[in-house]
Amino acid sequence: MATPDELPRIALEQFSSAGYAATSLQNIADAAGVSKASVLYHFASKEQLLGAALARTVDALEAIVASFEGLDTSLSARRAFLAEFVDFLLEHRLGVHIFVNQADALEDVAIIERANALVARIAGHFERQGGSMEEQVRFGIALAGAAYLLAAAGRFRQGPALDPDELRPVLTRILGELIARPAR
Amino acid sequence: MATPDELPRIALEQFSSAGYAATSLQNIADAAGVSKASVLYHFASKEQLLGAALARTVDALEAIVASFEGLDTSLSARRAFLAEFVDFLLEHRLGVHIFVNQADALEDVAIIERANALVARIAGHFERQGGSMEEQVRFGIALAGAAYLLAAAGRFRQGPALDPDELRPVLTRILGELIARPAR
């Protein structure tokens, strides 16, 4: 039986893998070993539980965006952003997965709106730099591709699951090619 | 009021954007201008409607996989595959979006299992060529990134929505960098 402060983590796992709509409070209560009513004692609604599950992820994203917007538009600044961003993706992979894959299904949920606005700010910054549609596309592929990969890591792989520490340099290199290349 | 053969297309749009679980038969019936019972007259269950909505996409994917597995592992063969693949992504963007983003939420649905097996075959082919975990990661990012971008195109963009014909060369170049690079 899980303690109440573990509920957001348990909920996050299910919201990420099965989807918010497809995950019932009963599912979460069962996984936590408590009753549905007990879950709703700590979080007044399913939506508030989602908010609690995503709070740390949105805070981390906000910190990244704030520091990023203070930088100039040089390649080295992009590379610095990238390192931060990869760490963020690795640490908050389930939350990011929800933002990317369920953003429009959950578009009227407060915390999702907040996250969408933050992603739009990053994307806008990248677009202003390159000015081209291609830069926008590159950023979208990098974000969504990484989010998918980290949440689904191992689904299509026969071998052992992907290890975060093994993944970090690979992800940094690939995302670097996408969004922090030298200008052509 | 839509004709019955338009129902799969209408359903596909909603399943892709709002998610399968979050889309009710009532939503689909309303969008089609018919009653819920009428939808269920043509498709015996919600799951069968999903199957009809995804049928063309899975068929197209199967054709691509079959032709691809007949090829050798040269760079030119990869490039040929890529051209086919980009066309497939552009034409079936909503279906691909469902496969990528809702695959594990729908893992016990027959047509999703079929699609998962096909994607695993492509991924396995790519892995065999490169042999490295990085090749697998590159493929995952390319697939999921493109799927997200095409389904969500314009969500984070202030300007006009992305045009498929404008997008094709850009997508081909970016995915080419990811999965059809010259060997290093």
Added chain:
DNA sequence: GTCTATACTGTGATAGAC
């Protein structure tokens, strides 16, 4: 072939005992 009406199940949320 489309509709209204209905059966049945599961949902989010609340009340109240302990």
Added chain:
DNA sequence: GTCTATCACAGTATAGAC
């Protein structure tokens, strides 16, 4: 703070009139 019991409602699916 956790539980059982219950509420009102929406979900899929079916029955039967037309």
